[in-house]
Amino acid sequence: MAHARCEQCGNETPPWDTVHCGSGDGSYELLCTLCFNARIAESNGLTDFENVRLDPIRMIDCQGEPHQFHFQLRLLGDRIALNAFELRRELPAGYQFQLIGEADDDVFVLLGRLVEKIRRALSVRHIDFREQQIIDSTVRGRIEWDESQAGHMPLVVVDGKEISWNDLGRMLMSMEGWQFRLEIADPSEEL
Ligand SMILES: [Zn+2]
Known part of the structure; x- marks a missing residue:
């Protein structure tokens, strides 16, 4: 899928890392996750929020198969959602995981918890x-x-x-x- 240009920072952004952001006048803007989070943080007066981009990691399941997980941190008002997912044709597919935390939580602590959650899931095979x-x-x-x-x-x-x-x-x-x-x-x- 085609990459889109973030209307705020101008960076080429893959489709899984963009957010359609509605404004008060009913128009929509395409933003990268970082710019989207920065905007939410500013409008909510959140100064403690860590707006970071997390590098993908590779993990092996109990069958020896590798899985590449990408992360997206999204600010939702006073809470944050940390998502981990695999990609197919640049869209989330396969295993997907989510953790919800508070906006001022340490993102790397959340990431550690999410990685543990992924590890537990990859250690079990159902079918x-x-x-x-x-x-x-x-x-x-x-x-x-x-x-x-x-x-x-x-x-x-x-x-x-x-x-x-x-x-x-x-x-x-x-x-x-x-x-x-x-x-x-x-x-x-x-x-
Ligand atoms: Zn941007």
């Missing part, structure tokens, strides 16, 4: 993709939009990989007659 089977009795993942289903059916991301609702249903059929519990959690919660 054997070769055998098309659920390994144990628990599946954790994320609900996404399935383009091929025009939004009628979810696409789920488990172990950082996409699975169609149909394929997940087929895997469940090896447990016909068993019970299940479906629990939904917000992106920052740990399941």
Whole structure:
């Protein structure tokens, strides 16, 4: 995907690191995350906020597969969201994680906690993709939009990989007659 120019600093910015920022008069500006955060910090009078760009890191999952995580720190009023995600065609895909903190929190402490959270998630495998089977009795993942289903059916991301609702249903059929519990959690919660 094409990089866009931040309307504040003029830097070429990848699509995952831009924010559409609405102004009072109803117009929109495309800003890089750093400029967006600086603007929110200024309008909220937050002088303790650390507006930093975090370098990507590479981590290995329990199958020996490498994953490159990119980070985005976003200021949301008096709180901050720290997001970690993999990229495909320069958009977030695969594993995604989030931590919510206070605007004056130490960003590197949050980053340490987020990396631990990623490490815990990468140490667990829920689906054997070769055998098309659920390994144990628990599946954790994320609900996404399935383009091929025009939004009628979810696409789920488990172990950082996409699975169609149909394929997940087929895997469940090896447990016909068993019970299940479906629990939904917000992106920052740990399941
Ligand atoms: Zn900028």
